[in-house]
Amino acid sequence: MITEALILSAILFVVGTFGVLVRRNAIIMFLCIELQLNAVNLAFVALSRLVGIDGQVFVFFVMTVAAAEAAVGLAIIISIFRHYESVDVNNFNLLKW
Amino acid sequence: MELDFSRQLHYVWALLPEIILCVWGMGVLIAGVSGPAHRGEDHAVSEDPAFGTGSGLGWVSLVGLLIAAFFNGWLYTLDEVGRGAVVAVDDFRLFANWIFLGGAALSILISFTYVYRNRLQAGEFFSLILFATAGMMFMAGARDLMLLFLGLEVMSIAVYALTAFNRRDRRGAEAGLKYFLLGAFATGFFLYGIALVYGATGSTNIDTIAAVVSGGRAREGFLTLGIALMTIGFAFKVSAVPFHMWTPDVYEGAPAPVTAFMSVGVKAAAFVAFIRVFLVGFESVSDQWYPVLWWLAAITMVGANLMALSQTNVKRMLAYSSVAHAGYLLVAVAAGNETAAAGMLFYLLVYTVMNVGAFAVVIGVAHQGEERLQIEDYSGFGRKRPELAVFLTIFLLSLAGFPGTGGFMGKIYLLQGAAESNLWYLATILVLTTVASYYYYLRVAWYMWMRETTSEDQHDLVVTPLPMKAALIIAVAVVLYLGIFPSSMMEFARAGVEGLGALGGGLLGVHP
Numbered sequence: 001m002i003t004e005a006l007i008l009s010a011i012l013f014v015v016g017t018f019g020v021l022v023r024r025n026a027i028i029m030f031l032c033i034e035l036q037l038n039a040v041n042l043a044f045v046a047l048s049r050l051v052g053i054d055g056q057v058f059v060f061f062v063m064t065v066a067a068a069e070a071a072v073g074l075a076i077i078i079s080i081f082r083h084y085e086s087v088d089v090n091n092f093n094l095l096k097w
Numbered sequence: 098m099e100l101d102f103s104r105q106l107h108y109v110w111a112l113l114p115e116i117i118l119c120v121w122g123m124g125v126l127i128a129g130v131s132g133p134a135h136r137g138e139d140h141a142v143s144e145d146p147a148f149g150t151g152s153g154l155g156w157v158s159l160v161g162l163l164i165a166a167f168f169n170g171w172l173y174t175l176d177e178v179g180r181g182a183v184v185a186v187d188d189f190r191l192f193a194n195w196i197f198l199g200g201a202a203l204s205i206l207i208s209f210t211y212v213y214r215n216r217l218q219a220g221e222f223f224s225l226i227l228f229a230t231a232g233m234m235f236m237a238g239a240r241d242l243m244l245l246f247l248g249l250e251v252m253s254i255a256v257y258a259l260t261a262f263n264r265r266d267r268r269g270a271e272a273g274l275k276y277f278l279l280g281a282f283a284t285g286f287f288l289y290g291i292a293l294v295y296g297a298t299g300s301t302n303i304d305t306i307a308a309v310v311s312g313g314r315a316r317e318g319f320l321t322l323g324i325a326l327m328t329i330g331f332a333f334k335v336s337a338v339p340f341h342m343w344t345p346d347v348y349e350g351a352p353a354p355v356t357a358f359m360s361v362g363v364k365a366a367a368f369v370a371f372i373r374v375f376l377v378g379f380e381s382v383s384d385q386w387y388p389v390l391w392w393l394a395a396i397t398m399v400g401a402n403l404m405a406l407s408q409t410n411v412k413r414m415l416a417y418s419s420v421a422h423a424g425y426l427l428v429a430v431a432a433g434n435e436t437a438a439a440g441m442l443f444y445l446l447v448y449t450v451m452n453v454g455a456f457a458v459v460i461g462v463a464h465q466g467e468e469r470l471q472i473e474d475y476s477g478f479g480r481k482r483p484e485l486a487v488f489l490t491i492f493l494l495s496l497a498g499f500p501g502t503g504g505f506m507g508k509i510y511l512l513q514g515a516a517e518s519n520l521w522y523l524a525t526i527l528v529l530t531t532v533a534s535y536y537y538y539l540r541v542a543w544y545m546w547m548r549e550t551t552s553e554d555q556h557d558l559v560v561t562p563l564p565m566k567a568a569l570i571i572a573v574a575v576v577l578y579l580g581i582f583p584s585s586m587m588e589f590a591r592a593g594v595e596g597l598g599a600l601g602g603g604l605l606g607v608h609p
Binding site for chain 1: 246247250261264277278281288292293299300301
């Protein structure tokens with residue numbers, strides 16, 4: 001069971017990584033980052049069956065942090081949308097990407 | 098007093114500076130939204146920005162930093178009983194805390210007029226700086242990957258918000274988005290690395306990890322992959338090439354005082370945590386990560402210095418210079434002996450004062466805004482404002498590593514550390530890239546002293562209010578003092594590293 005869960009978490013993590021690298025919409029990129037974090041959560045829960053309770057505690061912290069990050073991240077996306085009327089990162093070109 | 102971590106209350110004593118900063122930050126935040134600046138936007142333009150509306154909060158924040166510093170000193174009197182606690186109370190952490198508190202205080206001192214002129218909300222601005230500082234201190238004191246992660250995020254989230262702080266500025270918003278997306282992306286890797294290390298060793302405590310790893314009881318595959326992913330996370334935070342892509346853009350787009358703050362604070366915090374995790378936790382498998390760090394250090398030094406050569410925007414040039422300094426400091430991590438680690442602490446301290454000092458003059462030349470950042474804008478500056486130009490020249494020479502300045506002594510200590518581990522190639526690269534870096538630092542000085550002003554009134558609007566002058570004088574004094582009398586501070590740093598070694602396994606073998 002643990003192996004399957006770890007494989008699933010690795011797949012989710014890779015999907016998230018590719019999403020960030022390939023997609024150009026800031027909100028989708030942010031969602032892919034959330035997918036990465038949740039893949040990590042899955043890995044923590046699976047591993048904690050193997051080695052001890054710490055991993056499950058960690059998951060709570062990760063969820064809290066992810067929520068805080070979402071608050072700040074979406075605020076930044078809104079503020080950039082006010083300037084550019086777009087959330088496509090290809091349109092932001094004052095600084096070289 | 099003795100600290101016994103089996104009693105919950107003693108965690109409060111161990112974390113007192115951080116707790117004070119967090120509470121103080123919330124107080125400043127509340128004072129900011131309930132203060133006069135928020136009720137009526139119009140205040141008299143003629144008042145002195147250093148002492149007028151909104152700046153009171155800056156002084157209040159400085160007082161908070163001072164109190165935190167006092168309790169940081171008080172922590173020296175405490176002794177730990179027993180090992181394996183989540184929070185480290187060793188000299189290593191306390192030394193790092195001085196760096197963060199000093200960097201934050203200097204950054205606040207140089208931001209008064211900037212905040213006022215750009216009509217930033219003072220309460221939010223200063224409280225975010227306090228929160229970020231608290232996050233850095235959590236990172237330095239973390240003896241558990243859980244606390245390390247939380248500290249990293251407290252710091253990062255505050256700095257993301259600070260980067261995009263000026264909502265009227267397109268560049269700021271763009272830099273904020275970029276920093277946020279790439280920073281959160283790197284956090285994902287870092288966290289996955291923590292999960293795998295946890296799976297490999299069965300613990301998130303760095304001391305326990307060290308014991309399990311050196312006992313050979315860790316699961317090999319998980320451990321290697323975990324270390325690799327954590328290296329990516331750290332390399333991003335310290336902006337090592339090839340994970341530096343965000344640095345120039347974010348440093349250019351962020352408000353200048355924020356750039357000064359994060360170039361010193363975020364980097365120092367990441368390096369301090371880097372040292373603790375890798376040289377204590379993963380010390381016995383150093384043959385796995387040491388080659389990676391070697392190459393990271395080498396290409397960071399070479400790549401960043403090459404890219405800095407062609408920059409014409411001074412803020413961007415300082416960003417590449419900051420990447421280059423990450424390379425020099427990575428040499429210390431790769432060397433991994435006591436001298437190198439102490440040299441790294443020393444260098445981080447010098448780097449903090451000289452970089453904030455350089456940014457202070459840049460803010461002054463940019464008319465307390467983001468207008469004039471090109472290198473041509475410095476032409477003739479030496480004749481119009483000789484005192485500021487002398488200061489900037491000293492900071493630039495120190496960044497380049499000129500004898501007599503703190504930057505020179507820092508590089509000497511880094512070289513000494515590299516030599517003790519027989520890293521002759523890295524030491525050679527360090528010296529050669531330092532020589533190359535003289536070109537782009539001295540070019541700014543050349544423009545200041547050798548060029549004529551492009552127009553008569555070019556530098557008439559350069560203002561340096563009292564707090565900024567104070568920050569500049571403190572920074573110059575520290576840079577020159579550490580350049581001429583470095584040994585006492587170096588002994589202090591060495592004592593900090595010894596505290597680290599007593600807590601982990603045997604500290605830091607010598608690499609072939």
